[in-house]
Every structure is written in structure tokens, then in C-alpha cells.
Amino acid sequence: MSQYLLPLAALVAVASPVAAQTGTDLAAVQRAIAGIDSMTAAFSQTDRNGQVLTGTLTLKKPGKIRFQYQKxxxxxxxxxxxxxxFIDYSVKQVQRWPIGSSPLGVLLDPGRDISRYAKIVPSSNPAVLSVEAYDPKHPEYGRITLVFARSAAAPGGLMLQGWAALDTQGNRTTIRLSDQKFNVPVADSAFRWTDPRRQGRSS
Incomplete structure (x- = not known):
């Protein structure tokens, strides 16, 4: 089994809705997400052991995202x-999950109603909004929290700063974003990849 499975486990941590949440902050998050048609950013990923990997994130609605890790x-x-x-070229391993089974669907599906499966996490910092997704029917999926900062430079006035995922063993994976650029041209070719199991072919 690949040593790199945890990051993807974090990305597919939550699938089902929880009790409906309402409020102006959650509505503001919904508007901010709806205002993002595409995005690029640098990311830093910290795993449970403190290992840090970096790379580039590219997003395009509906449903397209790419995490290109460092050289x-x-x-x-x-x-x-x-x-x-998830592709691990070191062991020629490919795994696939429905995007609908990932909390990243929050960002990728323009029609998704986040109030069905997310809630605002109380914070003493009025400049930050944290949104937690969790399915009590499937605690094995863990929890994920998206973090936004209030910023006039971002769609809807909220800048996506990253997220943290916590599995049932208490292992945390954190993604931090920087140099975010919104609604920039992104080619569909950015979401192609080479299948290591079929040399010379792409999907």
C-alpha cells in the first residue's frame, strides 16, 4: 500500500448530509463558493507525521480539480x-472515488447546497469563517473543515485559506493555500493525466 494514501483519504472524508444549518455566515460561504468559476493557488499539505508537501492547485467548475505536487x-x-x-506513479497505483463522495464537491458543484451537510464552527476571530462537514451516520469518514478569511479581493468577500481533515484515529491532514487567483482562464487539458498502468495512454 502506498505511503501517500492519507491525503486522498482526507479529501474523500465526507459524503452524506447532516442536519440542515442556516444563518447569514453559511449563506455568505455559499455565495462565495458560487462566485468561484475557476481558481489557481499554491498549496502546502501537512500530514499526521508533520511531513510537508507543496504543489499547485487548479480548479474549474463543474467538477474539475488538480493537485500537482512538487517536483x-x-x-x-x-x-x-x-x-x-489518486495516482501514485511510484507504485503504479490508481484509485478513483465519485466526486459526490468528497467534501471537495462543496467547491466543485455549483448547484450544491452546503447547508444540508455543513455548519459554521464558532470562532472568536470575526475575520475568519470555518465550515465543518461531518456525517454522523458514517463516523468512519471523519471530519473536514474549510477555512475562509474575509477579504474584499475574493468572490463574495471570502478567501478560501484551506482545510483540515481529521480521521477516526485522530490523524489530521492540513491543506493551506496561498497566492489564490480566481476566475482565471483554465484549459480543460489541465485535468488530463497519464495512467501508469497503461504506458503511453492518457485519461
């Missing part, structure tokens, strides 16, 4: 509109 890291995570695919 020398044989990993790739790509969402092609239907599935989220």
Missing part, C-alpha cells in the same frame, strides 16, 4: 468532472 513527489490527484482520481 520529485510521484503523486497526482485529479478530478475530471465525475471522479476524483
Amino acid at each position: 520529485g513527489v510521484p503523486l497526482l490527484i485529479v478530478g475530471d468532472g465525475k471522479a476524483l482520481t
